[in-house]
Amino acid sequence: MKIDSKILKSAVxxxxxxxxxxxxxxxxxxxxxxxxxVMGIGTSVNVRVPCEGIDSTxxxxxxxxxxxxxxxxxxxxxxxxGQKMVFKYARSRLTLPFAxxxxxxxxxxxxxxxxxxxxxxxxxxxxxxxxxxxxxxxWDVDAYPGLIATDxxxxxxxxxxxxxxxx
Numbered sequence: 468m469k470i471d472s473k474i475l476k477s478a479v480x481x482x483x484x485x486x487x488x489x490x491x492x493x494x495x496x497x498x499x500x501x502x503x504x505v506m507g508i509g510t511s512v513n514v515r516v517p518c519e520g521i522d523s524t525x526x527x528x529x530x531x532x533x534x535x536x537x538x539x540x541x542x543x544x545x546x547x548x549g550q551k552m553v554f555k556y557a558r559s560r561l562t563l564p565f566a567x568x569x570x571x572x573x574x575x576x577x578x579x580x581x582x583x584x585x586x587x588x589x590x591x592x593x594x595x596x597x598x599x600x601x602x603x604x605x606w607d608v609d610a611y612p613g614l615i616a617t618d619x620x621x622x623x624x625x626x627x628x629x630x631x632x633x634x
Contacts, residue, residue: 468520468521468522468523468544468545468546469520469542469543469544469545470518470520470521470542470543470545471520471541471542471543472536472539472540472541472542472543474518474520475505475518475520475536475539475543476536476539478505478516478517478518479498479505479529479532479533479536481505481514481516482498482505482506482507482514482515482516482529483507483514483529484507484509484514485506485507485508485509485512485513485514486498486507486509486529487507487509487512492508492509492510492569493566493569494508494509494569494572495509496528496529496530497527497528497529497566498527498528498529498532499525499568499572500521500523500524500525500526501521501524502521502522502523503517503518503519503521503522504516504517504518504521505518505521506572507529508572508573513573513575515575523545523547524568525547525565525568526565526566526567526568527552527563527565527566528563528566531563535554535561535563538559539554539556539559540556540557541556541557542556543555543556544556547565548562550564550565551563551564551565552564552565
């Protein structure tokens with residue numbers, strides 16, 4: 468498979484949150500490639516980034532992949548050679564062993580609905596006082612015309628009538 472190194476570097480960087488949230492899992496510290504996507508799957512954060520050039524399924528160590536991507540320029544050719552993936556660019560040829568994929572992976576929806584155009588305008592400020600790393604926010608559009616904080620996160624909401632200023 469051939470892919471622009473900048474595109475792959477960007478996709479892998481976006482997956483970092485999922486990789487870091489996966490401690491203790493088989494996929495901890497790993498990037499998963501499946502046709503059309505690059506994924507970082509953790510315990511509470513799962514990230515799937517569309518990446519058209521991906522046409523194989525494998526999992527490699529993110530730190531080792533980052534070292535390759537830091538030096539890679541131009542087109543990157545990725546081929547499987549036995550139990551390893553070979554990354555070729557310019558005159559370089561680097562090899563990464565691939566890990567066995569977990570038996571079960573998180574199901575992702577086929578397609579996310581686009582966020583409303585004024586989504587960012589609704590948020591005045593977001594603060595994360597929770598040090599547990601297990602925090603989130605929800606937006607129930609049918610019940611409320613705005614954002615609702617969960618798990619000790621304080622959110623100041625703008626342009627959302629009839630909502631409390633903190634949760």
